[in-house]
Amino acid sequence: MVDSALNNAAEPRGPKPKRAFSRANIFIYGTLLLVSIYYLLPLYVMIVTSLKGMPEIRLGNVFGPPLEPTFQPWIKAWAEACTGINCDGLSRGFWNSVKILIPSIVLSILIASVNGYALANWKFKGSETFFTILIIGAFIPYQTMLYPIVIMLREIKLMGSIWGLVLVHTVFGMPILTLLFRNYFTSIPEELFKAARVDGAGFWGIYFKIMLPMSLPIFVVAIILQVTGIWNDFLFGVIYTKPDTYPMTVQLNNIVNSVQGVKEYNVNMAATLLTGLVPLVIYFISGKLFVRGIAAGAVKG
Amino acid sequence: MSVTTEPSAARDHAPVGKPNPLFKNLSAKLASIPMIITALVVFVGGTTWTVVYSFTNSKLLPRANFVGLDQYERLWSTRRWMVSIENLAIYGICSMILTLIIGFTLAALLDRKIRFENTFRTIFLYPFALSFIVTGLTWQWILNPDFGLQNVVRNWGWESFAFNPLNDPNTVIFGILIAGIWQGSGLIMCIMLAGLRGIDEDIWKAARVDGIGTVKTYLRIILPMMRPVIITSLVLIASGIIKLYDLVVAQTNGGPGIASEVPAKYVINYMFRAQNLGQGFAASTMMLVSVIIILIPWAYLEFGGRKRG
Numbered sequence: 001m002v003d004s005a006l007n008n009a010a011e012p013r014g015p016k017p018k019r020a021f022s023r024a025n026i027f028i029y030g031t032l033l034l035v036s037i038y039y040l041l042p043l044y045v046m047i048v049t050s051l052k053g054m055p056e057i058r059l060g061n062v063f064g065p066p067l068e069p070t071f072q073p074w075i076k077a078w079a080e081a082c083t084g085i086n087c088d089g090l091s092r093g094f095w096n097s098v099k100i101l102i103p104s105i106v107l108s109i110l111i112a113s114v115n116g117y118a119l120a121n122w123k124f125k126g127s128e129t130f131f132t133i134l135i136i137g138a139f140i141p142y143q144t145m146l147y148p149i150v151i152m153l154r155e156i157k158l159m160g161s162i163w164g165l166v167l168v169h170t171v172f173g174m175p176i177l178t179l180l181f182r183n184y185f186t187s188i189p190e191e192l193f194k195a196a197r198v199d200g201a202g203f204w205g206i207y208f209k210i211m212l213p214m215s216l217p218i219f220v221v222a223i224i225l226q227v228t229g230i231w232n233d234f235l236f237g238v239i240y241t242k243p244d245t246y247p248m249t250v251q252l253n254n255i256v257n258s259v260q261g262v263k264e265y266n267v268n269m270a271a272t273l274l275t276g277l278v279p280l281v282i283y284f285i286s287g288k289l290f291v292r293g294i295a296a297g298a299v300k301g
Numbered sequence: 302m303s304v305t306t307e308p309s310a311a312r313d314h315a316p317v318g319k320p321n322p323l324f325k326n327l328s329a330k331l332a333s334i335p336m337i338i339t340a341l342v343v344f345v346g347g348t349t350w351t352v353v354y355s356f357t358n359s360k361l362l363p364r365a366n367f368v369g370l371d372q373y374e375r376l377w378s379t380r381r382w383m384v385s386i387e388n389l390a391i392y393g394i395c396s397m398i399l400t401l402i403i404g405f406t407l408a409a410l411l412d413r414k415i416r417f418e419n420t421f422r423t424i425f426l427y428p429f430a431l432s433f434i435v436t437g438l439t440w441q442w443i444l445n446p447d448f449g450l451q452n453v454v455r456n457w458g459w460e461s462f463a464f465n466p467l468n469d470p471n472t473v474i475f476g477i478l479i480a481g482i483w484q485g486s487g488l489i490m491c492i493m494l495a496g497l498r499g500i501d502e503d504i505w506k507a508a509r510v511d512g513i514g515t516v517k518t519y520l521r522i523i524l525p526m527m528r529p530v531i532i533t534s535l536v537l538i539a540s541g542i543i544k545l546y547d548l549v550v551a552q553t554n555g556g557p558g559i560a561s562e563v564p565a566k567y568v569i570n571y572m573f574r575a576q577n578l579g580q581g582f583a584a585s586t587m588m589l590v591s592v593i594i595i596l597i598p599w600a601y602l603e604f605g606g607r608k609r610g
Contacts, residue, residue, distance in 0.1 A: 028415060032407075061453055062449050062453055115336045140348055141544065146572065247430050265442060
């Protein structure tokens with residue numbers, strides 16, 4: 001806030017606002033505050049519900065703060081909640097998601113960055129065609145590719161395993177990540193590349209010694225994009241894994257929407273919050289980089 | 302989206318004297334193999350395979366027993382598919398209009414050089430970081446008739462208040478819409494804000510000199526200038542709408558009955574639950590066709606327009 005105030009002072013534009021509480025300002029802030037309530041309400045409801053006991057929930061004030069806050073629902077959601085016959089809570093889904101997430105990120109970013117580098121600096125005959133197909137592929141509904149991928153994964157004996165899902169995430173993350181890296185590498189001054197070529201560096205030499213160290217910010221953007229995307233995935237998880245290897249989102253849905261037993265809304269909300277926690281933390285920590293990632297993903301892709 | 306081809310002559314660093322052009326740039330070609338496989342085998346190959354097998358009567362396993370358009374005839378005479386299409390149309394049109402209006406309005410308000418801009422932006426965008434499953438389950442809880450919003454308002458003294466969209470077949474899709482807009486409008490706000498920031502300050506000065514009011518300037522001058530940004534937003538919203546699946550699964554699982562089914566869910570149900578692959582392939586081919594119908598005019602606008610301009 002201080003920064004932006006200083007910036008405005010440095011370059012005054014237009015007439016200075018005369019009153020802080022003009023009618024226009026009241027309208028603007030009033031609207032923004034009202035809309036903020038709509039956006040914040042679900043998060044608030046999740047938090048307060050997850051801290052209440054069931055008797056308090058049955059009183060029926062979903063917006064009321066917890067009278068006797070308890071962390072029991074959180075513990076139960078993490079360690080005891082049941083899906084089918086397994087009663088070891090969301091923790092299994094969490095660790096599955098971690099096991100899926102890490103190799104997916106490494107593999108997809110490695111491949112996409114090399115793709116982007118090749119497309120930006122080492123064009124070969126047909127490279128632009130493949131790239132165009134890749135980008136068009138990002139718009140094809142996943143449903144038309146689901147079953148052929150099942151067949152391919154069965155052929156390489158990875159159907160139902162975590163590594164199969166890793167491959168699927170790598171494939172479907174490729175269009176947007178390749179685009180991201182290609183555009184970034186294209187913006188690096190060509191003289192650098194030429195100088196390295198003159199010094200005798202080859203494809204991999206230039207990639208590891210020049211491009212990689214220069215493009216750390218874009219790698220961070222790509223990681224943010226992939227962490228949230230893969231963590232939040234449900235469709236691929238439910239199709240390409242089996243109950244033992246279900247990622248967190250699939251397990252969460254099974255816990256909350258299971259038909260048997262008494263519904264424990266506080267445990268459900270604790271489980272929902274636990275699942276949302278990873279992308280939320282990433283979001284609040286990364287701030288501007290997150291926005292940059294989705295802007296790159298959105299406007300360009 | 303920018304798939305423009307820059308002149309690549311300057312970047313052709315082929316060593317002179319190599320006879321076989323196949324080995325020219327070999328490392329780059331080898332490094333691009335995963336991309337080539339993805340593009341050709343998964344994207345082109347997979348899609349083609351699904352389209353071809355949509356003309357077969359595959360049940361549990363894919364079989365190349367071609368039956369013409371049978372699957373499509375059955376598809377379009379299935380009530381569940383018609384309900385899915387209708388839901389998608391209602392959800393699609395409403396979410397497109399509302400998301401655009403909300404996104405643009407919020408962006409315009411944030412653009413008024415206000416304090417706490419970052420705070421507001423963070424608040425509007427955070428739902429976008431969440432999974433559709435999380436969004437769906439949260440709104441399912443808030444819209445719960447016994448303990449949620451409806452009950453709270455009744456406890457406040459308005460005894461006859463009724464707001465129970467998720468359990469009424471006629472309104473369930475709007476219950477999903479509330480959640481969908483909550484999650485997606487922040488992204489559009491962000492894109493619109495970037496677009497507004499890209500508009501020349503002189504436009505504002507000129508409008509002020511001419512005595513045009515702020516609201517009028519936004520609607521009559523700025524909005525038409527934002528055409529590319531709006532088109533991008535539309536394509537983005539549209540491609541998200543067709544993929545609509547997780548949110549429905551989490552919030553209503555298609556219920557009550559089949560009242561909130563959507564095409565993506567239809568496809569997955571027939572492919573992986575009902576063991577009627579041919580029907581699933583036909584439905585997914587219809588999804589592909591609808592994407593093509595949306596994409597071609599856009600590609601024409603985007604790339605055709607660029608050539609002319």
